[in-house]
Amino acid sequence: DQQVKQNSPSLSVQEGRISILNCDYTNSMFDYFLWYKKYPAEGPTFLISISSIKDKNEDGRFTVFLNKSAKHLSLHIVPSQPGDSAVYFCAAVVNFGNEKLTFGTGTRLTIIP
Amino acid sequence: DAGVIQSPRHEVTEMGQEVTLRCKPISGHNSLFWYRQTMMRGLELLIYFNNNVPIDDSGMPEDRFSAKMPNASFSTLKIQPSEPRDSAVYFCASSLRLGAVDTQYFGPGTRLTVL
Numbered sequence: 001d002q003q004v005k006q007n008s009p010s011l012s013v014q015e016g017r018i019s020i021l022n023c024d025y026t027n028s029m030f031d032y033f034l035w036y037k038k039y040p041a042e043g044p045t046f047l048i049s050i051s052s053i054k055d056k057n058e059d060g061r062f063t064v065f066l067n068k069s070a071k072h073l074s075l076h077i078v079p080s081q082p083g084d085s086a087v088y089f090c091a092a093v094v095n096f097g098n099e100k101l102t103f104g105t106g107t108r109l110t111i112i113p
Numbered sequence: 114d115a116g117v118i119q120s121p122r123h124e125v126t127e128m129g130q131e132v133t134l135r136c137k138p139i140s141g142h143n144s145l146f147w148y149r150q151t152m153m154r155g156l157e158l159l160i161y162f163n164n165n166v167p168i169d170d171s172g173m174p175e176d177r178f179s180a181k182m183p184n185a186s187f188s189t190l191k192i193q194p195s196e197p198r199d200s201a202v203y204f205c206a207s208s209l210r211l212g213a214v215d216t217q218y219f220g221p222g223t224r225l226t227v228l
Contacts, residue, residue: 002154002155004155006155041221041222042221042222043117043204043206043218043219043220043221043222044156044204044219045218045219046216046217089155089156091156099144099146099158099161099168099169099208099211100158100161100169101156101158101217102158103148103155103156103157104155105152105153105154105155106155106156
């Protein structure tokens with residue numbers, strides 16, 4: 001039973017354009033959401049997060065949007081750069097401060113030069 | 114400053130053999146996590162420790178899996194006996210304190226193949 005779903009296993013985007021990665025969740029108790037980025041042969045690294053009390057959080061080229069009613073969040077990267085090519089994992093947690101992250105299956109983003 | 118160190122990076126073994134994965138967390142970090150990554154299920158939390166004490170092992174799939182943390186700088190994840198369905202990438206992560214979900218630092222992982 002996958003509580004966090006990333007339905008697109010892969011995505012290709014032209015350099016300079018916007019990349020949009022999507023994530024859906026089923027557990028309405030989740031109240032904190034995170035995105036991790038993973039390069040080959042490396043562990044995931046934290047990218048950006050959002051609390052359920054917000055609907056948007058921005059950090060440079062990265063913006064995460066949260067739609068609680070739809071149980072959907074998305075990560076926008078603009079402009080996309082070749083170094084953004086990686087696997088992106090969406091994660092969620094019940095009660096920020098809890099340690100039990102629930103991850104999605106990941107989306108492989110390829111930026112085309 | 115060294116990050117989380119895992120060994121071996123790759124492990125190939127035959128079904129039925131014992132496998133031991135090792136992790137050295139970042140110095141000063143009090144919490145340690147073991148995850149497993151598969152294509153079908155993504156990253157799953159197996160077990161985590163705080164101050165060397167196991168806090169939650171509900172993610173450990175079977176009794177064949179066990180984890181220990183004998184001291185603040187070392188942890189092991191053992192599978193005995195191993196099965197082909199255990200093939201996955203196993204990550205260790207550490208954080209400064211419990212609850213710091215946005216500051217979990219992951220190691221590079223151990224790719225396990227069970228033939």
